[in-house]
Amino acid sequence: MEVDRADGRNPNQLRPLACSCSILHRAHGSASWSQGDTKVLAAVYGPKAGTKKNENPEKASIEVIWKPRTGQIGKPEKEYEIILKRTLQSICILTINPNTTTSVIIQVVHDDGALLPCAINAACAALVDAGIPMKHLAVAICCCSAESGYCILDPTKLEEQKMKAFAYLVFPNSILSVLPEGSSLVQGEPMEHGIITSVTHGAMSVDDYFHCLERGRAASAKLSDFLRRSLQSKLPGDLSKAG
Amino acid sequence: MGLPNASEDLSSEMEVDAFRRLFPLRYFERHLAESIRPDARSLSRARNTTISMGAVASADGSALAKIGSTTMLAAIKMEVMTPSLESPDEGCVSIDFHMPPICSPLVRPGRPAEAAPVVAKQLSDTISSSGMINLKELSLVGGKAAWMVYLDIYCLDADGALFDAALLSAVAAFSNLQIPTVSLDDGKIVMLPEEQKEENSEKEPVNKEKRKLTLGGIPFSLTCILHKNYILADPTSEEESIMETLVTVVLDSSNQLVSLYKPGGAVLAYTSAVQDCIALTRQRVKELHQILEEAISGMEID
Numbered sequence: 021m022e023v024d025r026a027d028g029r030n031p032n033q034l035r036p037l038a039c040s041c042s043i044l045h046r047a048h049g050s051a052s053w054s055q056g057d058t059k060v061l062a063a064v065y066g067p068k069a070g071t072k073k074n075e076n077p078e079k080a081s082i083e084v085i086w087k088p089r090t091g092q093i094g095k096p097e098k099e100y101e102i103i104l105k106r107t108l109q110s111i112c113i114l115t116i117n118p119n120t121t122t123s124v125i126i127q128v129v130h131d132d133g134a135l136l137p138c139a140i141n142a143a144c145a146a147l148v149d150a151g152i153p154m155k156h157l158a159v160a161i162c163c164c165s166a167e168s169g170y171c172i173l174d175p176t177k178l179e180e181q182k183m184k185a186f187a188y189l190v191f192p193n194s195i196l197s198v199l200p201e202g203s204s205l206v207q208g209e210p211m212e213h214g215i216i217t218s219v220t221h222g223a224m225s226v227d228d229y230f231h232c233l234e235r236g237r238a239a240s241a242k243l244s245d246f247l248r249r250s251l252q253s254k255l256p257g258d259l260s261k262a263g
Numbered sequence: 264m265g266l267p268n269a270s271e272d273l274s275s276e277m278e279v280d281a282f283r284r285l286f287p288l289r290y291f292e293r294h295l296a297e298s299i300r301p302d303a304r305s306l307s308r309a310r311n312t313t314i315s316m317g318a319v320a321s322a323d324g325s326a327l328a329k330i331g332s333t334t335m336l337a338a339i340k341m342e343v344m345t346p347s348l349e350s351p352d353e354g355c356v357s358i359d360f361h362m363p364p365i366c367s368p369l370v371r372p373g374r375p376a377e378a379a380p381v382v383a384k385q386l387s388d389t390i391s392s393s394g395m396i397n398l399k400e401l402s403l404v405g406g407k408a409a410w411m412v413y414l415d416i417y418c419l420d421a422d423g424a425l426f427d428a429a430l431l432s433a434v435a436a437f438s439n440l441q442i443p444t445v446s447l448d449d450g451k452i453v454m455l456p457e458e459q460k461e462e463n464s465e466k467e468p469v470n471k472e473k474r475k476l477t478l479g480g481i482p483f484s485l486t487c488i489l490h491k492n493y494i495l496a497d498p499t500s501e502e503e504s505i506m507e508t509l510v511t512v513v514l515d516s517s518n519q520l521v522s523l524y525k526p527g528g529a530v531l532a533y534t535s536a537v538q539d540c541i542a543l544t545r546q547r548v549k550e551l552h553q554i555l556e557e558a559i560s561g562m563e564i565d
Contacts, residue, residue: 215532218524220522228520
């Protein structure tokens with residue numbers, strides 16, 4: 021039941037990842053994230069004061085502006101904006117800066133499949149770069165399910181169209197804590213196995229979904245490590261500059 | 264930690280209404296601990312659901328669906344179009360979801376509701392990926408003419424679980440759909456008006472016997488709130504605004520998973536919670552299937 025992938029990857033293999041932070045000068049935080057040919061640029065402005073319509077006296081609000089590569093934004097982009105906004109709201113600590121707005125601007129540079137997961141990863145790195153307080157990081161991944169219940173990770177655009185169904189999954193990054201209870205189990209599962217966001221397209225059996233979930237969790241550990249490493253590599257440099 | 268303790272003390276001496284407004288989350292948690300909700304439902308119970316078919320006389324198919332007080336009016340209008348070159352023998356379905364200001368105090372006139380395009384996109388994704396409608400059935404003359412189906416859903420009262428009600432009304436409108444008769448006139452497609460169906464015999468209708476769509480796997484959905492270890496089925500808008508983690512599961516009649524939609528939220532969904540949501544949806548699918556069947560058979564008697 022092997023599915024041959026056009027680029028010769030094995031089913032669990034991700035495309036090469038790249039992440040660079042602080043690439044825009046005017047933004048408070050920015051990051052570019054690429055998975056193979058899919059590349060997304062994220063910029064964060066804020067927390068800033070302002071009398072926007074979504075202002076909340078008890079919580080900070082987050083707005084997401086999605087810029088497609090070409091043309092106007094349509095329904096799919098509007099949906100991406102809402103999913104991204106809700107996902108970021110659930111990982112940020114909103115009570116620290118009440119009555120402020122943080123803008124996250126997502127610019128799609130190239131779309132070659134798994135666009136929303138790529139944007140979530142980029143936004144997450146940009147929020148860290150801007151120093152927005154967060155509960156934990158999040159990593160997003162796309163899993164495809166074929167007719168035979170076969171599952172592949174991080175599909176290209178062509179694979180996405182060919183496959184029966186696919187799921188975008190977002191998991192929390194494992195928390196490294198000095199406290200022993202920091203990495204506690206919730207309902208008998210480690211905390212990083214909980215789903216923050218799940219969006220599926222196409223019909224699949226329930227078992228296939230859980231299969232995707234399992235593969236996604238395994239791969240998200242690798243993604244978590246990569247995200248953590250690329251954020252850490254920039255920290256010592258900053259500290260030496262400050263000192 | 265001043266606030267929660269304060270509310271604990273106050274709850275015995277305060278009026279219920281005041282307590283509900285000041286500490287909405289506490290108020291709900293008190294109920295949840297007793298396995299009941301403020302509107303006297305148990306946690307896993309959905310609100311009363313009704314469907315009435317043919318609510319709009321001028322439309323080709325229509326239905327009004329109510330889940331509790333959430334009300335959706337769906338209407339289908341069909342037009343003949345030239346199919347695109349890529350798919351010459353397929354019709355097309357276009358879905359629009361409207362949230363006029365009457366539906367909720369959160370929607371202001373002149374400013375479109377944020378949720379509307381998202382629900383519309385979710386609906387069209389769900390309907391296309393469930394394979395409920397075979398687009399080939401919408402073809403009239405291969406490469407020349409096919410049906411363009413405009414499905415418009417109006418939200419009349421938004422009291423939570425918007426997607427569930429919208430999907431139910433859409434499915435009901437499709438099962439109520441009567442395809443209008445058309446005939447070929449010098450290679451052009453002409454709609455036959457209802458009244459001259461009998462007398463004009465020289466114009467033979469091309470789709471005489473095909474007046475109904477055969478619906479494939481019909482999708483039904485259930486939205487649940489996750490809060491701590493509780494799972495609340497079919498939330499009202501008040502519950503949605505207080506406890507923000509929503510999971511929408513869509514299953515079709517053969518129990519295939521059409522969509523599992525969880526846009527963020529403070530509560531993480533673990534495997535057991537996801538399984539519970541799917542199990543609740545399975546029950547709900549049976550209920551909804553029966554309600555839809557009854558609504559259809561009720562139509563046929565009239």
